Amino acid sequence: MRILTRLLISPWLLCPLLGLLLIGGSLIDVPTLLKLEYPIYDQLLEFRNTPEDNRVVLIDSNHSSNTILATLINKVRQSGGKNIALLTPPGATAQPSQQDSALNKLLEKKSIIVAAASNRQQILLPKNSSAKLLRANADPLPAPQQLLLKLQNPLAQYRLNPPDKWSFLTTGSKSIQSLPMGHLIFSPDSDGKIRSQILLLPGEKRLLPSLPLQLAIQTRGGDLQTIPAELAGRLQSGSLQIPVIGYYRMLFDVHTGQPPFQILKASDLLKNKLEKNALRDKVILIGPTNSYGDRHQVTGYGDMSTSELAALTTATLLANSAPQRPSWCWLVETSVILFFILLLILLVPRLSPQAGLVTLLLFLSGWVLTAATSLIIFGIWLKIVPAVLLCLGGFVLVRGHLGQRQQNHYKQENYQAQVQRFQEQGLLDLALEKALLIEPKTKPGKMVLYNLGLEFERKRMPHNAISVYQQLLQSGRFRDTKTRLKQLQGDEQVPSLGRDNNATVILKPSGEKPTLGRYQIQRELGQGAMGTVYLGIDPKINRQVAIKTLSYQQIDAKELPQVKKRFFREAEAAGNLSHPNIVTIYDVGEEADLAFFAMEFLAGKDLSYHCSLKKRLPVAQVIKIILQIASALEYAHQQGVVHRDIKPANIILLPEGQTKVTDFGIARITTNSKTETGIILGTPNYMSPEQVAGKKVDGRSDLFSLGIVMYELLSGVKPFQGESITTLMYNISNANYRPLKKNCRKLPPLCYTIVDKLLQKSLTSRFKSATALQRELLALDKKLGGS
Structure with a gap:
């Protein structure tokens, strides 16, 4: 399925499909393509330099009177005009006068042609119209296969611009009963401009010639020979060769400057202002040029009337200068598009984007120049737009695909580098996450996956190793991967990390030291609320670290996901803390059944050692210690971190007198975690009333706990005690503690005040922040002679 999807979006398929669509659209004259093609065609046509035929004269006449029309035709005859076309049919009168009879005699001459209709859906014809004037339809169109064999457009019958069918009505007008007739229907193209005329108009199984065609045939002589309407080719009449482009449409020639005909005013002719024989051998058209609403947009000339x-x-027609599209044009255009398809899928991908674009533009420019030369010099119209659209669209598709593939290649290299880096750093979970994104198609990628699988085996993490080996085998066999995978999947018992009930990691008798992440375990330092604490070595910089672990064995399976999430979130928050009185956290990680973080190793003792009567510290030193703790809490609270477990065991006193607070956020991780006996982890002696009540806590909770620590350091006893946890919690929440002054009578009064304010049950009665506490402690330290 993945292969099929890639094939469907591949440019090697999309480019040919785009090319075929453009070929089909060009063959059936899709209006959208023609709208893009017409402006280019119009611009090139203006550069043509074709000989003009000066025989055509248009006499501008708005006269509808048969009397004036007879006089006008007679004047034309006297001036030498022979072939005459009336662009507006003469009117019929109920009682013909002598002038009407004269007009009828003039119209009896076959050299006069009358318009049948102009832009009307019903064409009026005389009742006794000759069959020669309404020509029968040409032979039917051959089948597409036969057209293809004759190198004709096989989709000719599917063109989208066939002319409308017209109705031919008869009229009893005696004036036009026997005259040759022709239509004056001009249909605009898809962009609203007129570029051609349908020379043979279909209707009622007959073809009505246009008036200009009738006039040209009469002038040049001969019988009209037709071809199937849908085909491009030529209509023939004696020496007249008329190129048509389908549905008997002939394109106009465009001459720069004035139109290729002369316009005379009928009034000049009637007043004898023209020289004798001025119209000799001229082809005369008589009709109005300024009728209301009779204007059309004509390419190259602007507005024109029907006349x-x-x-x-x-x-x-007479100059034989019409632009043409011979029957072979479609074959040339199709061959060009096929050439560009091959260019796009075979050559362009092998070149750089710049070189590919330049090469494509050179070939495209060659085609545009060829097509332009063909139209300007030879009058042969070859379509340019389909090839241009294919080149633009195809280049975007090909380069987009190649860019995406190159981007994927860089991405794969980045994944491989990340896996190697995470593996070196001991972040195997992150390494596994990135490894599953690697596509094992190249040897470097396979080696990265293989080495990671071996690392997971060394770390006794078989499930992760299986995932990596399965990812590696997606592209086939590689070394002994299949054997290793089979062995791992066949093991009935997954190898453990060597756990027992008393220790998180058992050091092997052989002296081989286990690792947690990248850290080599040296010895056990003690047991904490979460699990075992170890002394470790970071082999990269040979630095001693303390490694605190969170054993998953002590956590209910239902709560484990939430505890993990909380652990890493709190570890991250604590790791962002940087303060002289806060233990620095270097790293956080996870093994198969435990999580851990590596932190600064401190060569000192926690304050529990100094909480007995015999080992109490001097009051001045206690105040300095509390002041440092308050400074650490002030910084942490400003960062949005609440400790939640301030107690002597979490405060380390270094030999030089510096104090370090540890285990930020650990209490929150273990709050809801239970041992097998259901006892809450940790000791509640230092909890605040809001912690006991299970309420949401803030920094003032830490200050309450700090007050208990300060009380104990000064007096050697805890302010709240109880025979059971329940009693202890009740006393913290409700009972009054023994005033510090009764246990230590020689302390400064301010010292009693600070402790009392810290141990207030009500949040609003305590110090508002550690900053406020520091101000009081600094004042007390100054009274005690501190610096």
Whole structure:
């Protein structure tokens, strides 16, 4: 499934599909493609330099009177004009006058052609119209296979721009009963501009020639020979060769400057202002040029009336200068697109992005120049836009895919480097997370996975090793991976880390020292609330560290995920603390059934040693110790960290007198954790009333606990005691403690005040912050002669 998905989004498939879509769209003349093509075609057409035929004259006449029309036609005859086209049919009168009879006699001459209709859905024809004027349909279109064999467009019949079917109605007008007739229908292209005329209009199984076509045939002579409507090719009539582009559409020629016909005013002709024989051998069109609403947008010329369009079409026909699309054009354009498809999938991927783009642009420029030359010099229109769109879209697809593949390659290298780095740092969980993202396709990637699997085996973490080996085998066999995986999966008992009920890690008699993460265990230092504390060595910098562990065996299985989450969150918060009186946490990690963090190893004793009557410290030193603890708490509280377990055992006194607070956040980790007997871990002697009540705590809870520590250091006894935990908790929450003054009568009064304020049951009665406590302690220290 993954292979199929990659194939479907691969540019090696998408580029040919895009090319085929563009070929199909070009063959059936999709309007969207034509809208993009037309501006290029219009611009290039203006550079053509074709000979003009000056025989076409348009006489601008708005006269609808048959009398004036007869006079006008007679004037044209007298000036030498022979072939005449009336662009507006003469009107029929109920009682023809003498002038109407004269008009009828003039119209009887076959050299006069009359327009049948202009932009109307019903075309009026005389009742006795000759069959020669309405030509039968051409032969039917061959099948696509036969068209392909003849190198014709196989999709010709599926073009999207067929002309509308028209209705031919008859009229009894005597004036036009026997005249050749033609239509003046001009249909705009998809962009609203007119570039062509349909020379043969379909309707009622007949084809009605356009008026310019009738006029050209009459001028040049011969019978019209047609081809299937859907095909591109030529209509022939004697020496007249008319290129059409499908549905008998002929493209206009565009001449720079003035249109290729002359416009004369009918009034000049009627007033004899023209020279004699001025219209000799001219092709005359008579019609209005400024009728209301009769304007069309014509490419190259702007606004034109229907009469001017008829003159333009006639001039193009007589000059034989119409742009053309021979039947082989589609084959050339298709071959070019296929060439660019091969270029995109075979050459461009092998080049750099810049070189590929330059190469593609060079070939594309060659095609554009060829197509432009073809139209400008030879009048052959070759479409440019499909090739341009293919090059742009294909280049984006190919380079996007290659860029993504290159990015994936860099990503894989980054994953491999991260796995190696995490493995060196002992962060095997992170190494495993990144290892499962490695695609084992290359030898370096396989080696990284293989070495990580071996490391998990050495760390006695078979489940992780199995995951890595399974990832490695996705691409096939590699070394002895399959054997190792089978052995690991076949073991009935997963090897343990060597645990027992009293110690977290058992040191082997052989002297081989176990490791936690990257740290080599040297010896056990003691037992803590979470688990065992070890002395370890960081082999990279040969630094001694204290390693505190959280044994998962002491935690209920249901609570384990939450405890883990809390452990790493609190360890992270504590690890961000940097203060002279707070133990520095270097690292945090996890093994198969324990979590641990490595912290600063301190060569001192905790304050529990000095909490007895015989080993009490001097009052001045006690105040200095409490002052340092308050400074540490002030910093931690400002960072949003509450200790929750301030007690003598968590305060280390170094030989030089410096005090260090340890185990930030540990109490929160172990609060809900229970031993097998159900006793809450830790001793509640130093809890605050809000902790006993299970309420949310803040920094003032630490200050209450610090007050108990200060009381005990000064007096050698705890302020709250009880025969059971229940009694002890009740006393902390409700009972009054023995005043410090009764146990130690020679202390400064301020000392009693500070302790009493620290041990207030009510939060609002205590110091508001460790900062306020420090101010009082500094004043007390100054009275005791401190510096």
